[in-house]
Amino acid sequence: xxxxxxxxxxxxxxxxxxxxxxxxxxxxxxxxxxxxxxxxxxxxxxxxxxxxxxxxxxxxxxxxxxxxxxxxxxxxxxxxxxxxxxxxxxxxxxxxxxxxxxxxxxxxxxxxxxxxxxxxxxxxxxxxxxxxxxxxxxxxxxxxxxxxxxxxxxxxxxxxxxxxxxxxxxxxxxxxxxxxxxxxxxxxxxxxxxxxxxxxxxxxxxxxxxxxxxxxxxxxxxxxxxxxxxxxxxxxxxxxxxx
Amino acid sequence: xxxxxxxxxxxxxxxxxxxxxxxxxxxxxxxxxxxxxxxxxxxxxxxxxxxxxxxxxxxxxxxxxxxxxxxxxxxxxxxxxxxxxxxxxxxxxxxxxxxxxxxxxxxxxxxxxxxxxxxxxxxxxxxxxxxxxxxxxxxxxxxxxxxxxxxxxxxxxxxxxxxxxxxxxxxxxxxxxxxxxxxxxxxxxxxxxxxxxxxxxxxxxxxxxxxxxxxxxxxxxxxxxxxxxxxxxxxxxxxxxxx
Numbered sequence: 473x474x475x476x477x478x479x480x481x482x483x484x485x486x487x488x489x490x491x492x493x494x495x496x497x498x499x500x501x502x503x504x505x506x507x508x509x510x511x512x513x514x515x516x517x518x519x520x521x522x523x524x525x526x527x528x529x530x531x532x533x534x535x536x537x538x539x540x541x542x543x544x545x546x547x548x549x550x551x552x553x554x555x556x557x558x559x560x561x562x563x564x565x566x567x568x569x570x571x572x573x574x575x576x577x578x579x580x581x582x583x584x585x586x587x588x589x590x591x592x593x594x595x596x597x598x599x600x601x602x603x604x605x606x607x608x609x610x611x612x613x614x615x616x617x618x619x620x621x622x623x624x625x626x627x628x629x630x631x632x633x634x635x636x637x638x639x640x641x642x643x644x645x646x647x648x649x650x651x652x653x654x655x656x657x658x659x660x661x662x663x664x665x666x667x668x669x670x671x672x673x674x675x676x677x678x679x680x681x682x683x684x685x686x687x688x689x690x691x692x693x694x695x696x697x698x699x700x701x702x703x704x705x706x707x708x709x710x711x712x713x714x715x
Numbered sequence: 716x717x718x719x720x721x722x723x724x725x726x727x728x729x730x731x732x733x734x735x736x737x738x739x740x741x742x743x744x745x746x747x748x749x750x751x752x753x754x755x756x757x758x759x760x761x762x763x764x765x766x767x768x769x770x771x772x773x774x775x776x777x778x779x780x781x782x783x784x785x786x787x788x789x790x791x792x793x794x795x796x797x798x799x800x801x802x803x804x805x806x807x808x809x810x811x812x813x814x815x816x817x818x819x820x821x822x823x824x825x826x827x828x829x830x831x832x833x834x835x836x837x838x839x840x841x842x843x844x845x846x847x848x849x850x851x852x853x854x855x856x857x858x859x860x861x862x863x864x865x866x867x868x869x870x871x872x873x874x875x876x877x878x879x880x881x882x883x884x885x886x887x888x889x890x891x892x893x894x895x896x897x898x899x900x901x902x903x904x905x906x907x908x909x910x911x912x913x914x915x916x917x918x919x920x921x922x923x924x925x926x927x928x929x930x931x932x933x934x935x936x937x938x939x940x941x942x943x944x945x946x947x948x949x950x951x952x953x954x955x956x957x958x
Contacts, residue, residue, distance in 0.1 A: 486916070488758075489745060489754070490749070490754065491743075491746045492888075492933060495738075496737065498738075498760065499734040499737050506733070511733070514762065515731075515760040519756065546921065547898050547902045548905055548919050549906040550918060579899075587899045587903055588902075606923075656822075656826075656828060659792065659831075660828070662791055677730060678865060690735060
């Protein structure tokens with residue numbers, strides 16, 4: 473059996489914790505990783521505090537095959553992610569020519585002030601990740617990918633990631649919707665179906681509309697044939713509950 | 716000076732990590748806590764694994780004044796949060812009459828099957844949190860509030876929380892939008908403004924529309940008079956940059 477390949481995601485920024493900004497990057501990264509056979513094991517939303525960023529990066533780098541960070545690589549005083557990544561791996565950090573070159577595609581020499589040059593400070597030995605939106609690069613340090621927080625830019629940077637990832641077995645999923653059924657009606661049958669199909673994880677997600685309640689069942693696994701059987705079993709469970 | 720009161724949020728569910736479901740509960744909890752003077756220090760999105768839930772609850776309960784968990788308290792086999800909370804605090808857990816009573820408001824005795832009775836299993840000594848949407852209660856164990864994952868239900872449960880919270884000083888915020896300005900142009904002035912106004916944290920959030928770029932500045936602090944001065948300083952910084 474192929475090895476499970478996992479990723480940890482670290483979303484950095486006080487604005488995510490204050491409720492001012494709604495994160496969408498986690499979902500984007502998850503959907504990007506799925507066809508590569510990488511699943512996300514945990515995500516943390518942390519504040520712009522140097523020690524917490526550093527310690528979280530260190531812990532996640534040990535625990536997961538890959539780590540993604542978003543946020544904190546802009547030009548302002550609260551953009552401290554690059555320094556924290558360097559600290560997590562005991563690396564030096566300095567302004568790099570290749571990063572300045574990337575910035576020069578966007579900024580004139582005059583515009584490239586001290587604040588913007590901060591965006592060219594890269595941990596020693598890291599490889600740059602292209603930013604097709606606003607040029608200031610992300611970077612890869614060991615198994616950690618450091619990306620921008622702005623969703624459009626983050627998405628653009630992901631384009632420069634796939635060749636860096638050694639993925640695992642593809643995970644497939646099927647989805648069956650049961651209208652007019654309560655989660656508690658299906659729970660027993662659901663547990664039986666999961667038990668009968670090892671390697672499949674089965675989730676149930678109740679929904680409530682104005683007039684309607686129902687449950688979405690999602691089965692995930694590596695074997696498409698088994699998932700087909702699970703789909704049939706779910707459909708017959710629903711039919712039975714609706715009798 | 717009043718003490719900072721902090722909360723940790725634990726969002727439980729594989730569906731959040733797979734990108735299938737977009738979390739909105741974190742933002743809802745943040746906005747609910749803000750007028751109570753409680754700010755969120757960290758949030759974690761974790762999978763439905765018993766050990767991870769238990770260890771995260773334990774760590775957050777020590778680290779923050781209050782902890783909120785969402786998800787995993789329904790009737791199906793993957794709903795294991797209540798057991799994990801009990802394990803985190805070395806408590807027993809059993810079906811409780813007051814919880815059954817709450818469920819009976821919704822379910823007939825016949826509908827109250829084994830699966831649904833699971834929702835009445837509550838850690839010893841916990842106090843119930845009312846669920847005005849679908850009756851199955853949440854509960855409070857020490858400083859940990861265990862809530863449903865479905866956003867409508869989670870919001871309903873928050874109504875039964877305020878009297879349980881001893882909040883801190885109110886945090887106020889102001890927002891200034893600068894159109895046509897790059898974050899890097901403002902960075903130096905921004906750092907100076909923050910330095911000149913202790914107790915204020917200043918964030919800058921660049922945005923890109925089709926035709927327009929700009930930055931939103933957000934200042935947060937406990938003193939409204941100081942924030943007014945920060946607002947004036949930001950406005951004059953923007954005017955200066957636009958000259």
